[in-house]
Amino acid sequence: MPFVNYKYKILGGLAAVALSAPLAAQQPEKLEPGTMAGRMAACTACHGAQGRAGPDGYYPRIAGKPADYLYNQLVYFRAGQRQYRPMQHLLENMSDDYLQQIAVWFSDQHPPYPDPRPSRLPAATLEHGRQLVMEGDRARGVPACVSCHGQALSGVLPAVPALLGLPHDYLSSQFGAWTNGLRKAIAPDCMADIARRLTPEDVSAVAGWLSSQPVREVVPAASLPGPMPMECGSQVHVGSRR
């Protein structure tokens, strides 16, 4: 299944970050045909150069996310399980192979993260958010975010995405989409189950805390220390049925 040598990838990623950090300025890249950057102009127009995120807080960072996570999202968008018409339109006539290559390319990009935006929420709310992220809420059956997304919230290979470096609005709208079924994964759809156990205040607190944290680890963790607290269908590598 994953045909990428992750150890090599992580080292490469670290090297890329070290080299590119001083060049953090957003220079418009010169696109060349026949390169992946040139092919991906349709993606980076909204998601930013190398997939570093759009400027307006709506288009999330896709750079550096685990390849299997990105691949699954591409397949979901194409099939309409994640509903966003512009993405579905772009992916309509793509092959599974190409989606996999696209996922791997973006997962290999490690442009610098912007500084986090301080949240305007009250300190007590942010503390509630931090608690849910780090410890969860056992009484309500809400696992801690870190128990799946990694202690540094940098994601875990092969398919759990990072939670830091994402804007408040993107994070909170994903919870909305899970709750009302606009964003779906293969059953058991763990994130939909978790989202339905959270109140709107919880979601705002979690999104506020996560979006105001600096990124500590830029590459996903290789594995989790223990088993996941829930079963997640999204950890399966999905394919097309055609």
Next chain:
Amino acid sequence: MNKRGFLLGVLAVAVAAVGTVFWMGHREYDAPAQATAAEEGGQQVERGRYLARLGNCVGCHTAPGGEAFAGGRALATPFGTFYGPNLTPDPANGLGKWSADDFWRALHQGKAPDGSLLYPAFPYPSYRHVSRADADALFAYLRSLPPVARANRPHELEFPYDQRWLVAVWRAFYFRPMSDEPAPAEPSEAWLRGRYLVQGLAHCAECHTPRNRLGAMAPDAGLAGSLIGGQSWYAPPLTGDRVTGLGEWTRQDVIDLLKTGIAPRSHAAGPMAEAVHQGFQYANDADLEAMAVYLKSLPAVGTDPASVSAAASPALMAAGGKLYEQHCAQCHGADGQGRPPAWPPLAGNISVVAASSDNAVHMVLSGGFAPATAGNPQPHGMPPFGQSLGDQDVAAVVSFIRQNWGNQASAVSLPEVRRVREAVR
């Protein structure tokens, strides 16, 4: 004549008229051909699989992300939305109870096994050209699929189009037996094969031939180009017209577009990208050659004058030029020549200079990748600009590309942009 007699006379005429229309709408033109004998060794099924790809049957008969051939794909038309039905051998929802004769009748006469009339959204006006042997191969292939118990979704049609019996009236006026279009004096085998595929299974005319208000293809227009109703895409002429059609295309250009989705002069986009991705890329070289031979033999039909228009205002061109330099020139070049095959030229591109600006507006708003094919497995993508450019800007930049580098097509108005934006929302 007394009043009663007069009324009876009117009634008799009305009954005769209704009866005539009913008869014309239901008549069957040619006797059913004999079923072909089942072939040994699964060859028939394999040929059916190949033919189903050429016709992109899966396109209308598979929901996004759904089981292949189990139906459910929405087809937007000016009359409402059709949903392709289940073609798997499921007895309750699919073709499980159909015979090969039933299938042949659906393809040729546009009738369901119970005799009810099929909407011509199922393109039987084209499929009537399919031979009995090919129909039987298609049926054998469909029978070989795993049955899927997916219920058919009813069409969502506007009144009066939701009245299926009215299809009889439509057929009485527009459904005619196969025309015996004269072939050239000594047609090559490739030409005959190309015509058979283009007119039949590939159903090119369904998009590329102009239609009247009731959706009937104009009988003598040929493949002269047409708006695809309900979708805001324009299928350009496939005729020999030099500016708007395939007049300047080589036979190899045509083959390249069908096989790989990209050609030096243009890329497949929208519905054509799907037809290539799911269908034509799998065609064998002989069939691709045949289709290209036939298409390149089609004479010009006079569509070029529609691509010549008065010049846009200097202010509009200046605004469009500035936007072009900012957003488009990096890939398509200051000279509009692009970097083929990755980034297509805009100068002389039949999708840019077409009588309708819909394709150019559509691409600017939604962007798109050329289809992924074995010949072009990693296509380049055009970014969508619908979220960053307003209607005024889109009108300006599309007017600019339609009137630059020798292109002379009409400027684009705001309502045209708004109409496409509404359709892609």
